[in-house]
Amino acid sequence: MVAVAARTSRVTGRRFRSVTLGALGLFGFALALEIAPRVGVVPIDFAPPTSQILVSLGELVGEASFWTALVDTLRTWALGLCIALVAGVVIGVLLGSLPFVRAATATTIEFLRPIPSVALIPLVIVLYGPTVKSTLVLVVYAAFWQVLIQVVHGVADVDPVARDTALAFRLSPWARVRYVVWPTSLPYVITGFRLAASVALILTITGELVIGSPGIGKEIDNAQQSNAVRTVYALIVVTGILGVLANLLTRFVERRVLSWHPSTRGEEVTPA
Amino acid sequence: MLEVKNLHKVYDGHGRRVTAVGDLTFSVPEGQFACVVGPSGCGKTTLLRVLAGLLPATSGEVLVQRTPVTAPPPGLAVVFQEYGRSLFPWLRVRENVELPLKAQGMARSDRGALAAEALAAVGLSDAHGAYPWQLSGGMQQRVAIARAIAYQPRVLLMDEPFAAVDAQTRADLEDLVRSVWQRFGVTLLFVTHDIDEAVYLGQRVIVLSASPTTVAQDLTIDLPAERDQLTTRSDARFTELRGQVYAQIQKVKAPA
Amino acid sequence: MRLVSRVLLLIGLPVVLLATWWFGSAGSEDFYRPSLSSIMDAFVRTWTWDMFVQQVFPSLWRLLVGYVIAVALGVALGGLIGTYRSVRSLLEPVLEFLRAFPPPVLVPAAILLSGIGDRTKILVIVFGCVWPVLLNTIEGVRGRDEVLSDTCRSYGITGTLRLRHLVLRAASPQIMTGARQALPLAIILMVISEMMAANDGLGFTVLQFQRGFQIPEMWSGVLLLGVIGIVLSLLFRLAERSLLGWYHGQRAGQREW
Numbered sequence: 186m187v188a189v190a191a192r193t194s195r196v197t198g199r200r201f202r203s204v205t206l207g208a209l210g211l212f213g214f215a216l217a218l219e220i221a222p223r224v225g226v227v228p229i230d231f232a233p234p235t236s237q238i239l240v241s242l243g244e245l246v247g248e249a250s251f252w253t254a255l256v257d258t259l260r261t262w263a264l265g266l267c268i269a270l271v272a273g274v275v276i277g278v279l280l281g282s283l284p285f286v287r288a289a290t291a292t293t294i295e296f297l298r299p300i301p302s303v304a305l306i307p308l309v310i311v312l313y314g315p316t317v318k319s320t321l322v323l324v325v326y327a328a329f330w331q332v333l334i335q336v337v338h339g340v341a342d343v344d345p346v347a348r349d350t351a352l353a354f355r356l357s358p359w360a361r362v363r364y365v366v367w368p369t370s371l372p373y374v375i376t377g378f379r380l381a382a383s384v385a386l387i388l389t390i391t392g393e394l395v396i397g398s399p400g401i402g403k404e405i406d407n408a409q410q411s412n413a414v415r416t417v418y419a420l421i422v423v424t425g426i427l428g429v430l431a432n433l434l435t436r437f438v439e440r441r442v443l444s445w446h447p448s449t450r451g452e453e454v455t456p457a
Numbered sequence: 458m459l460e461v462k463n464l465h466k467v468y469d470g471h472g473r474r475v476t477a478v479g480d481l482t483f484s485v486p487e488g489q490f491a492c493v494v495g496p497s498g499c500g501k502t503t504l505l506r507v508l509a510g511l512l513p514a515t516s517g518e519v520l521v522q523r524t525p526v527t528a529p530p531p532g533l534a535v536v537f538q539e540y541g542r543s544l545f546p547w548l549r550v551r552e553n554v555e556l557p558l559k560a561q562g563m564a565r566s567d568r569g570a571l572a573a574e575a576l577a578a579v580g581l582s583d584a585h586g587a588y589p590w591q592l593s594g595g596m597q598q599r600v601a602i603a604r605a606i607a608y609q610p611r612v613l614l615m616d617e618p619f620a621a622v623d624a625q626t627r628a629d630l631e632d633l634v635r636s637v638w639q640r641f642g643v644t645l646l647f648v649t650h651d652i653d654e655a656v657y658l659g660q661r662v663i664v665l666s667a668s669p670t671t672v673a674q675d676l677t678i679d680l681p682a683e684r685d686q687l688t689t690r691s692d693a694r695f696t697e698l699r700g701q702v703y704a705q706i707q708k709v710k711a712p713a
Numbered sequence: 714m715r716l717v718s719r720v721l722l723l724i725g726l727p728v729v730l731l732a733t734w735w736f737g738s739a740g741s742e743d744f745y746r747p748s749l750s751s752i753m754d755a756f757v758r759t760w761t762w763d764m765f766v767q768q769v770f771p772s773l774w775r776l777l778v779g780y781v782i783a784v785a786l787g788v789a790l791g792g793l794i795g796t797y798r799s800v801r802s803l804l805e806p807v808l809e810f811l812r813a814f815p816p817p818v819l820v821p822a823a824i825l826l827s828g829i830g831d832r833t834k835i836l837v838i839v840f841g842c843v844w845p846v847l848l849n850t851i852e853g854v855r856g857r858d859e860v861l862s863d864t865c866r867s868y869g870i871t872g873t874l875r876l877r878h879l880v881l882r883a884a885s886p887q888i889m890t891g892a893r894q895a896l897p898l899a900i901i902l903m904v905i906s907e908m909m910a911a912n913d914g915l916g917f918t919v920l921q922f923q924r925g926f927q928i929p930e931m932w933s934g935v936l937l938l939g940v941i942g943i944v945l946s947l948l949f950r951l952a953e954r955s956l957l958g959w960y961h962g963q964r965a966g967q968r969e970w
Contacts, residue, residue, distance in 0.1 A: 203802035210803040211810070231825040288722045295728065299946035301897060303904040303916075304938035307923035307931050313743050387815040391901065394817055395908050402818070406909075409821040417825065421818045428813030511863050528866075535867040542860035547882045547959040557868035590963040608868060631715060 233415050239417040242422060251404070255423070258400035261317055262389045262431075265324030269381055273332025279338025280333075282366060288339040298334070302327040302388055306395055317399065320392025328381035328390045335380070339373025340366055366398060375442055386431050390424055401427075431440070459612055459644055460484040466503055477503040478552070479669030483516070485661075487611075488640050490645045492655035494702065495665030495673075496710045501648045504670070505616045508646065511536050521612055533596035534610035538617040540598040544589040551576070551585035554604045570662055575599075575607035578640065579633060595626035599633070606637060613643045617650065628686050635684060652706065656680075656699045657689060664702055666709040674705045747929045752936065755929035760937060769937075772915040775831055776903045779838025783899070784892050787843045791850025791888075792880060801851065816841030816898060820906050821935075829910035834903065841902045842895035849891030853884025865939060886960045889953050896949055900942055915941075 215235045222229040244249045280287045302323050309319035343366055351365045393402025401420055408416040466478040476703075477500040485491045495501055506512040508519055509527040519526040521533055536623050537543040544553050554572040576585055579599040589597050598618055605613055615634070619627045635658060638645050655662045656678060664674040678698060680689060687697055730750075738748040760769075792806075794800050819840050823833045834948050857879065865871070881888070907916030919934035954961075 203805075206799060206802035210805070210807045213809045215805075227826065260843040281850050292723050293730065295724045296943055299897070299942040300939040301900045301904060301942045303908075304903050304919075304942070305937050306904075306908065307919050308935055309929065310923055383842055387817065387901070390926070391905055392816040394820065395905050405818060405821050406733040409824065414825060419820055421814070424818045425810060425814040428815060429810060432809075432813055491853055495929045506863075509863075509867055511866055526877065529869065531869065533867070535863075537860050542858045543864045543876060544881070546963045547862065547885070548878070557870060560870040560874050562870065587964060590959070604868075623877070 209304025220388055231414060233418060237415055238418045238422060242419040245416065245419050245423070254401050254404045256400070257317070257398075258389055258393065258427070261320055261324065261392070261398070263401060264386055265321050265389065266328055266378075266382055266385045268321070268325045270327035270378060272288045273329050273377060273381070274336055275412065278340055278362065278366065281337045281370070282362070287337070291355055293334070298330045303350070303391065303395075306392075315397035319396045320389060320398040320400075323392050324385045324388045328385040331381040331384055332374070332377035335373040335377030336370060339370025342368045342373070364447065372443055375439050381437060382431050382435045383428070386428060458485070458487045458520075458522050459646060460503075460518075460520040460523075461508070462518045462520075464504070464507065464519060465515050466500070466512070467506060467515045478507070479666075479671050481665075481670060481672060483510055483663055483672055483675065485644055485646055487644055488642050488649070489661060490635075490659050491661045491663060492649060492659035493663045494649055494652055494655045494706065495667060495670065496667050496706055497650055499665050499667050500667065500670040501650070502616060504665075505535075505614055505646075505648050507615055509533065510637065530612075532609075532611040534605035534608045534613050536598070536601050536605050536613070536615045536618045538620050540594065540618070541589075541600050542622070544597060544604075545701040546588065546590055546623060548588075549585065550587050550592070550600050552605050553589065553600060554585075557604065557608050569607070571607045572603075575603040578606055578637060578693075579603045584657045584668060585650075593626075595622045595630060595643060602630075602633070602637065610643055613638075613645045615645070615647045616647055619654070620650070627654075632686065634658065639682075652702045653690070655686060655709060656695060656702060657686075662698075664704055664705045664709070664711055673709045676701065720928075736892045745928055746826040746875070747932060751929045754799075755927075756933035756936060759930050759933050766919045768913055769915055771831075771913055772903055773941075775914070776838065776899055777835045779835040780842060780895065780899045780902070782835070783895060784846050784888075786839065787846025787891060788850050788881070788888055788892035791847045792854055792876075792884070794847075795851040795854025795884070801855075802894070808844070808848065809900075812844040816904055817900055820902070820909050824910045832909065834906040834914075837906050838899050838902045842899050845898070846888065846891035846892035849894070850884055853887030854880060856887070857883035870887045870954070874919060886957060889957055893949060895947060897942070901946065904938065 203358075208246035219235040221227050222232045222234050280290060304328060307322055309322045313319040313322070347365050347369070351361045357363065389400065390402040392398055394406050397403050397406065401424055405417055405420045405424075408414075408420060461481055461483050464478055464481040468475040468477055471666055481504065493501060493504070503512065504518070507514050508521075508526065510526045510533075513527075521530045523531060545556070548556065551572050554575055555568045558568045558571060562689065572585070573582070576582055579602050581596065581599050581603060584592060584600075588697075589600060592600070601618070618634075620628050622630065630652060634645075636646070637643075647655070647658055659678050661678060662676045664676065665671070666673040676698065679699075680692065680694060736750045738746065739750065741748045794804055816837070823837045823840075827833045827836060831902050861879060861883065865875050870878065903914075904916040908920050911917040911942035915934070915938065919931060919938065922928075922931035922934055
């Protein structure tokens with residue numbers, strides 16, 4: 186009892202310290218980026234100080250076109266993620282539960298997975314032009330593998346005893362998936378979701394930057410072409426904030442869905 | 458030679474104090490085999506970590522070879538309970554044994570000779586090329602013992618080294634430790650929670666009280682030096698000593 | 714008999730897929746979807762030794778330099794940050810923020826800062842790939858076994874010997890995880906930095922084919938990029954197997970016991 190109380194107070198003390206230090210770190214980082222261009226460590230024309238970036242971020246927030254671009258980006262990201270998630274789960278469960286299919290597709294998957302998604306850029310440009318569809322193909326392709334690999338592992342992780350129990354009690358195939366396979370693979374699905382979310386954001390921005398489909402990435406490219414340096418940096422900060430929010434969101438979902446689950450999965454983000 | 462004078466260890470967490478070791482005084486003369494037993498949670502591991510210089514004492518003094526311990530002292534080796542975690546999984550058995558010698562800057566040929574001798578002493582001559590995780594638990598603990606021997610310590614500390622191996626292996630390892638002690642003449646402090654093991658192994662058994670820890674009894678084991686799993690354990694004197702230690706531990710457990 | 718069925722399982726589907734592509738696209742009239750045979754013709758015609766020297770090797774060189782610097786930097790900084798708790802508390806939010814950036818946005822910023830030379834691309838690769846290595850190294854250094862640390866202290870294993878045999882080796886599975894995550898990122902950044910700002914390199918060349926409507930050549934470039942991705946991931950797996958043999962062996966052993 187005494188020991189537990191001692192530990193709790195030590196932990197909160199440590200936590201308080203680490204939060205303070207963390208805030209200090211962020212502040213120091215912003216300060217360094219403010220000072221570095223002003224004293225000429227980096228050219229001020231091409232690397233504006235933090236305060237100027239924040240000012241042009243403020244201006245951006247007042248423009249309707251910024252919000253349109255933001256919504257475009259979010260829509261592509263969410264849509265691509267959803268398609269990848271559904272396709273990955275369905276195909277993953279199929280592959281994972283049918284050993285023959287799994288064995289037959291293993292080599293193909295091993296070969297397709299490491300093909301860089303950006304290799305498809307010229308293809309989608311000639312096939313679909315600078316449209317959302319082009320970017321979506323990249324996003325879905327890259328995010329799909331993240332989900333698929335996790336789901337296949339998850340389904341393979343099903344306890345053989347649980348599987349045999351379900352068979353012995355003559356559960357229907359659907360009931361087996363519902364009560365045995367799905368709960369076991371759920372943590373893997375969630376991990377796949379988290380990894381896919383971050384990869385999908387990367388490819389969304391990439392597609393917009395390189396292909397020119399509408400969104401924040403395209404705005405960045407435009408601003409860079411017209412030498413609007415501060416706007417470039419302000420938009421980059423926006424993508425960083427999007428990234429942080431995406432991380433927070435996926436962690437929140439993970440905690441909600443898996444609050445009952447004792448295990449924590451290893452991280453493995455592999456944008457292909 | 459190992460001396461503990463009025464050792465006192467308090468864990469201090471923001472405003473709350475937990476006394477792990479109350480007031481502990483004992484000494485182990487050169488070359489003695491002493492066993493420390495006590496009820497579970499009596500601070501045996503804390504004591505060992507302070508002796509090994511891994512944990513600072515709150516007050517009191519620990520001397521190894523007459524030198525006060527402030528950091529891990531030279532000439533002292535430790536065999537940990539968790540053999541699976543105290544060996545480097547990325548090094549082969551022989552490299553594991555040689556690494557501390559390498560840290561001392563010993564020449565390669567001397568290292569090789571010492572390691573070979575130590576591995577032979579624990580009966581692992583033909584396992585030097587294996588990785589620890591390819592061996593059984595008992596064999597891994599043998600490697601840890603070989604590493605300790607090769608280090609040529611004057612004082613050897615063992616922290617419940619056989620708590621996690623099966624009974625048969627355990628008997629073999631007990632005899633191994635006896636023979637290593639006799640052959641190399643080290644001062645040996647062996648911490649265990651097993652009364653039989655303590656009486657069977659030691660020349661002396663120090664019984665600790667429940668936390669805050671003090672010495673509850675200091676017992677000389679007057680069994681013959683040549684010990685044997687069968688005859689020693691069926692000796693009437695063994696049973697008697699074992700009964701004394703058992704009674705003492707029951708007594709110190711009671712107040713808690 | 715079993716061998717035959719295993720081989721069939723392994724290569725059956727890829728063969729079927731390739732055959733479908735080959736025969737399905739044979740005599741294709743679609744300008745944008747040429748037949749596989751004409752793509753293969755273009756492949757042989759386009760990717761000559763000269764082309765490799767002029768376009769492919771510079772790309773791979775930048776990739777290699779950027780990747781190696783990123784891994785080295787990530788391990789060094791990660792080892793440092795992971796060892797000191799206060800440094801970690803100080804820097805963790807900053808690192809989380811920096812890691813959250815989708816690395817491709819670095820390309821425009823890097824172009825502004827240092828033009829479109831090799832330096833820009835290497836900078837982009839380093840800056841994009843360092844985070845997975847860094848963060849995983851921190852985790853690895855933090856998560857090392859206490860008993861092993863105690864062992865090092867007891868047996869006087871300190872300094873570089875400790876760094877080499879304890880700190881880095883204990884973190885090596887996580888370091889490799891980070892390096893594995895960084896590899897596809899490096900390829901992405903190499904390709905798009907060349908697409909956005911270059912006058913040589915693989916990404917640049919493939920995009921030039923697309924702009925010049927040399928469609929079979931463009932497809933052959935896409936194929937080459939795919940092959941490079943596959944080869945690099947195979948090389949990585951070989952390196953990992955030899956570096957982490959102990960780790961996989963230990964894990965397999967634990968499952969048995």
